[in-house]
Amino acid sequence: MFLKLRPFFYSLLFLFFLEIISYVHNNSNQVLFFSFLLLLFSLREGKIIGKKWRFSVLPILFTLSSIALLYLIGIFYERQIFILLASMMHYLAVFGAYRLGNYEKDQTARGMNMAATSTTIFFAYAGAYGLYLNFLVPLYVLMLVYFFITLFVSYQYFSIIVKNDKKNTAWLYSFVLGLSMAELAWSINFWPFGYLTTGVIALILYYMLWDIVQSYFLGILNQKRMLLGAVFFSCLIVIILLTSKWTPAI
Numbered sequence: 001m002f003l004k005l006r007p008f009f010y011s012l013l014f015l016f017f018l019e020i021i022s023y024v025h026n027n028s029n030q031v032l033f034f035s036f037l038l039l040l041f042s043l044r045e046g047k048i049i050g051k052k053w054r055f056s057v058l059p060i061l062f063t064l065s066s067i068a069l070l071y072l073i074g075i076f077y078e079r080q081i082f083i084l085l086a087s088m089m090h091y092l093a094v095f096g097a098y099r100l101g102n103y104e105k106d107q108t109a110r111g112m113n114m115a116a117t118s119t120t121i122f123f124a125y126a127g128a129y130g131l132y133l134n135f136l137v138p139l140y141v142l143m144l145v146y147f148f149i150t151l152f153v154s155y156q157y158f159s160i161i162v163k164n165d166k167k168n169t170a171w172l173y174s175f176v177l178g179l180s181m182a183e184l185a186w187s188i189n190f191w192p193f194g195y196l197t198t199g200v201i202a203l204i205l206y207y208m209l210w211d212i213v214q215s216y217f218l219g220i221l222n223q224k225r226m227l228l229g230a231v232f233f234s235c236l237i238v239i240i241l242l243t244s245k246w247t248p249a250i
Contacts, residue, residue, distance in 0.1 A: 007094040010045045014063065015087040017041070018070060022079045025071070035067045049094055051101035057156040058113065061149060062093050062120045068127030072134070072195065089119045104160060117157050121206055124149040125181075126199025129188065139189055146185035146202075151178035154210065162217050173213045181206055192246045201237055208233050 017038040024030035042063040046056030066086045073079045096112030103109075128145045131137055154177050158170035184205060188198050211229055215221035 007049065007091055007098050010049070010094050011087050011091040013041065014038070014090045015083060018066065018083045018086065021067065021070060022076075022083060025074075025079070031071060038063060038067065045094070046097070049098045049101065054156045054159050055097040055101050057152050058093050058116055058120060059090070059097055061124065061153055062090060062116060065120055065123035065127050065149070066090070068131060069123045072127065072130040086123075089116060092116050093120070100160065110160060113157060113160065117153055118203065118207070120153055121149070122199050122203045124153075125202040125206075126195045129185075129198045129202075130195030133195060139186065142189075143182040143185040147178040147182035150181040150206065151175060154178070154213075158213065158217060161214065166217070170217075173216075177206070177209055177213065180209055193244055197240065197244045200240055204233050204236055204240075 017034060020034050021031055021038070024034065039060075042060045043056075046059045047053075049056070049059065070079060070082060070086070073082055092112045093116035096109045096116060099106045099109035100113065125146065128142055128149075132139075132142045151174050154174040155170055158174060159167060162170050181202070184202060188202065191198060193201070208229060212221065212226060215225060
């Protein structure tokens with residue numbers, strides 16, 4: 001079944017809080033207050049739903065990244081569309097955590113977790129870079145955000161697919177991915193793009209590295225797979241670059 005009462009209830013509350021944050025969009029103090037309440041709620045929700053801390057990581061980080069990106073959307077109807085889509089993805093993240101907490105080898109739940117992971121990464125990268133462009137945020141803060149988001153989101157997924165005796169290896173590869181994306185955060189400081197284009201490109205680059213690590217853990221890594229992946233994702237990046245405005249959208 002794809003509908004469970006508790007995850008569905010949590011997602012409705014998530015939607016409710018995002019609507020409040022959207023309503024007080026122009027009042028920074030109220031945005032911070034309700035964001036803090038939503039974060040506390042997500043921490044409690046993650047502990048109850050995930051049962052294990054690594055299954056709680058994704059719902060919590062998804063909440064943080066959603067708030068950051070929502071704050072950057074100025075048009076009312078665009079915020080409503082974003083809230084609806086984010087709430088639907090939040091349900092997948094929470095429901096996936098719920099099912100993984102009961103049975104770690106649930107393949108459907110892993111698929112939900114993978115989709116929620118990609119969405120969280122995009123929201124986090126785009127939201128963090130958007131806040132960096134709009135406010136006087138030091139570059140090292142942006143790099144730290146990219147590092148820690150990548151580290152914890154990657155580990156919560158890799159820890160599901162690796163054997164128990166390779167948990168430390170999952171940490172190691174997640175750490176390397178985090179360092180790679182932190183270095184990317186430094187380089188995108190020189191890119192002439194807005195936060196959405198930057199978020200998409202950063203997600204593609206992350207996914208290329210993530211797929212290599214995942215393939216290694218699953219024992220399906222080979223040169224042909226790496227070459228095809230590099231060609232495919234390079235073509236996607238070229239298409240994005242050719243269709244994007246080469247000026248930062250602040």
